[in-house]
Amino acid sequence: MVGTGVVTLVIAAIASLFMAWAIGAGSSGSTPFAPAVGANAISVMRAGFFVGLLGFFGAVLQGANVSEAVGTELIGGVQLTAIAATTGLLVAAVLVAIGVFTGYPIATAFTVTGAIVGVGLAMGGDPAWAKYRQISALWILTPFVGSSIAYITARLLRSERTAEEVVIPFLAGFVGLIIANVKFVVFGPPDVSQSVAETAGDALSLPPVAGVETGRIVVSLAIAGVLAGLLAWDVRRNLEAGQRHFLLALGSLVAFSAGGSQVGLAIGPLVPLLDPFEIPLLPVLVGGGLGLLAGSWTGAPRMIKALAQDYSTLGPRRSIAALIPSFAIAQVAVFFGIPVSFNEIIVSAIVGSGYAAGDGGVSKEKMGYTVLAWLASLVIATGVGYGVFALIETL
Template sequence: MVAGSTLGTLVIAAAASLFMAWAIGAGSSGSTPFAPAVGANAISVMRAGFFVGILGLLGAVLQGANVTETVGSGLVLFPDGGGLSAIAATIALLTAAVLVATGVFTGYPIATAFTVTGAVVGVGLAMGGQPAWPKYQQIVALWVGTPFVGSGVAYATARLLRTENVRERLSIGGLAGLVGVLLANVEFTGLGPDGGPGALSVALARTFEGGTGGRALVSLVLGLLVATLVWYDIREHGERAQRRFLLVMGGLVAFSAGGSQVGLAIGPLLPLLDTFTVPIVAVLLGGGIGLLAGSWTGAPRMIKALSQDYSSLGPRRSIAALIPSFMIAQTAVFFGLPVSFNEIIVFSIIGSGAAAGGGSVSGEKMGKTVLAWVASLGLALGLGYGVFSAVAIL
């Protein structure tokens, strides 16, 4: 039997986790995936908030385990192999949630990954844990590389779509085929041989006993199928088909956001749940519901900020922004690394806008946004360390 005080602190930590999930849903995971589609007038702000909530919930359940484990036990190392205490988890979650919620209500996108990572590391070090330097190197490499990869791929994609020598149905169809190949190799919970994570291509290859060669063949077939469907749709329906493909890409990014961002909300709780027999799927579901609630109640404000304040996008530039966003997001999910969807989308928008002559990105807005990202990391780390140290003394 668990002591009452332990159960009580766990309830408080769980409430803080749900608040964090709401703040994430209202902020990064709820606003960024469909912002380019809203900017291209492919979907309304309210409908975008509705669909991103549903897709984020699915992503949380089907892909949320990797990042959740990293946030829960991979950011700070303890000699006994344990994790954050209930009080430490509560302080970390509340610190990060307040910062993210402040960004939501002021209209500036705070990078959730920065705030949660900083808060968790801060309280972990205050507890006497040791820095996980190899993991930090991976995370920093992702954070630093995202602006260059995101903007670079978005720029090249937008240039391709603007090339007059290549017909639009061929260029977009080819890009859709690439997305199909990537999607065939994305891991989902339940597709592995033991019921764990596994890719669709691997599962189908295993069914037909195709081995490694079978996986490549399945990926190629699925990619060609997607490319053919999109090519035919664009040939028959033109710009309407572009907007449909844009919405599909927004949905894939929203799904990926749920798989990544839920770990930021519920990861600190994992060490506390070792005492209880709570399945990880149930925890992911609870976090996903928190994301959904945030997307439905708070995301429209941030969607408007990103779609209108940063740039006015057409369908082609929006597609160019979402393709690298999907690629980077799934890479982060695969390696279990926390990533900022605000950072991904904003720099992808900049890259696609540069291909069209710069777009209408506000330099002042971008400067304040980047400053908020950097400040949120340091502030969350300092507050997490300081608040826990003060509570420990009391």
């Protein structure tokens, strides 16, 4: 029995690596730097190289929350078996790979979630309605919130009433507040994530005021102030160079966040299989991160080109406007352990920033097909996952 269990675990791990490659080639590997490529701030090949490295580190440092949610919270009453995990991963990976090679960004989170729910229901599990409501809320709000923030930010950057030398440092300070409060496993005690602001704030030992942790606030504002000051100096020295540097920094943050979110879609189904073998989650996160890296380096350039050139004619301002809400939404998803599609996040933000300048070159036909692909991926993955696993069970 032990030998059979090891074999099935290995098969599931191989399926997980295939899924990680497909995600790296598609969602996490293509979307973070697509606006920067569209703005000619970085080449396609160089973007694929850096997004792979950043995604790997994000997967290792932030991947635990989403991984555990995908593995244990999408279905109730049953625990995924190795065969079920393998079936769900292969169904999702094939659909995502089809999207990669046809040039349409399949929503990875929709596909993986649908496939895992499908096989879970085929096992006789119960729908996890509370988690579904949480996931649905984020999925539905993402295009509205992301596009709205991107639109407002792009209009602010383009407005003649505001100087970019002031707006860009202000936006950098806002991003700094988020960075200060992003949770990492390396800062907390075992099995607990903690932010830089929490860790440094505790070290300051400042007394709370009205129940508010003053140390955390002081550190957050200090980090925001430092980043705002650096960008203020940069844009005043050379506005175009400062725009480019800010844009590349935002792309790097989104790439890191993509790794932290998307690795859970690849390795999450393995989580229930680890306890019997006493395998810790960290080395599995490393393996998933390597899969993302491989996908980014081998398959992402095609999708980067599709997003950068087919969806909107982007300049530096609109690219910055698209990446800021993308980073914020991604970190919200990581914090709550919600599987989220980076294609949905980035494409929505690109459209919002594009409309800030008229239609911004947005292809309505392309967007229509993309939305249909997102919805179809969820429905098809659920149905195929259920059907394939039910067939396996009968055999």
